[in-house]
Amino acid sequence: MSTETINKNESGGVRVKVQQLGRLLSGMVMPNMGAFIAWGLITALFIPTGWFPNEYLGKLVDPMITYLLPLLIGYTGGQMVHGKRGAVIGAIATIGVIVGADIPMFLGAMIVGPLAGWVLKQLDKLYEGKVKSGFEMLVNNFSLGIVGAILSIVAFTGIGPLVESLTRLLSSGVEVLVNASLLPLVNIIIEPAKVLFLNNAINHGIMSPIATEEAARLGQSVLYMLESNPGPGLGILLAYWFVGRGTAKASAPGAAVIHFFGGIHEIYFPYILMKPILIVAAIAGGVAGTFVFQILGAGLVGPASPGSIFAYLAMAPKGGLIPVLAGVLVATVVSFFVSAVLLKTGKKGEEEPNLEEAAAKMKEMKSSGMKDQVDPSAAAVVAAKGKEEVNKIVFACDAGMGSSAMGASVLRKKLQQAGVNITVVNSAVSEIPDDADIVITQKTLTDRAIAKQPNAEHISIDNFLKSPRYDELVERLKD
Missing domain, CATH: 3.40.50.2300 (Response regulator)
Structure with a gap:
């Protein structure tokens, strides 16, 4: 096997592992995104600087971000590993990191939830089939209770303080970027990663936990918008609509509507894969949009999920709507003009990009992290029903x-x-x-x-x- 082949296999294996980790992280947050949005809406409406300040209703904000959201994440993480038993022990361990820290423990919940589920799963395997009949419930309940108590103590005394230090370090790094006006450079990493289907991992696994902690302190956070900004993708789709050719041009308007209003960003990834140089347009739009967000002091009070313009409108703080919309608009315009130039300067006689091939490539990239795959030629229709x-x-x-x-x-x-x-x-x-x-x-x-x-x-x-x-x-x- 050649060195080139080995390097290719190694890089492919790394990408698969990163995708699997991304699925784990985003899989803990996305099912609970409704709770995050509920917290964001309550925050936007009732905190002292909200749209309708209300001291009584504002009492909901702190308990939700301190207890409810991390517990939901830990519960879901444990469930992903070991079903309902994993979910319960994940929540028990999560309460340890919550009490053991002074900041919202989203990252801590992402660590101890799946870890607790995995530990219980290994224990269950040890005595599987070895418990005498009639004692199953007793063993199951006490094993979960004992292990859960131990893990919650470990999380309280060790993991919670450690994750708190890590979170503060990450937040400090973000503040350094903001103070040095370098935050837009983060989009140089984010935009290509999105096309590799790491968008959920970046947004929900990394950005949202840090942003939520920042929003709890400052009332808003620009980090919610680094990945979810619909502007770069919208600009690319509009460019295909106006200067593209063939099926890509015909399908771009519908894709733009789904992307911008529906918030499903995956819809524009095949358009970049058809002409990979367009990643430059996505990066340019993302950098320009984040730059405008930063200089105008834009931010959201909660996560914009999905990344729809409607979610942006709902999560914009009082008095902060214009800066938010300005960043989206600038990102769209910059991405559009860069994309239009790149599309118009293609080689003469160049074959029309094939949207279906790009979509198939996208599906292959998205699913390459799966261990279980089926034969691509299989119809996979089982037990047809009338x-x-x-x-x-x-x-x-x-x-x-x-x-x-x-x-x-x-x-x-x-x-x-x-x-x-x-x-x-x-x-x-x-x-x-x-x-x-x-x-x-x-x-x-x-x-x-x-x-x-x-x-x-x-x-x-x-x-x-x-x-x-x-x-x-x-x-x-x-x-």
């Missing part, structure tokens, strides 16, 4: 919020047009409901979906936005 047996169709993806939501919307519209009254929903692949009759996933997720719901019919597709299997399914259910 119309009378189908009451619910579930689209499933990693987080259950992005591509699966788009796919569910597309199929729902097709079924309505065909006069077929069947419920269509979306979910995370790890949370497919028990009453799902048909489950639709990307090919690389089908094995996990089958393991979660083996009795459902499973359909694999390449592209959630456009797949011939949609029409095939509609015709089958209609007939």
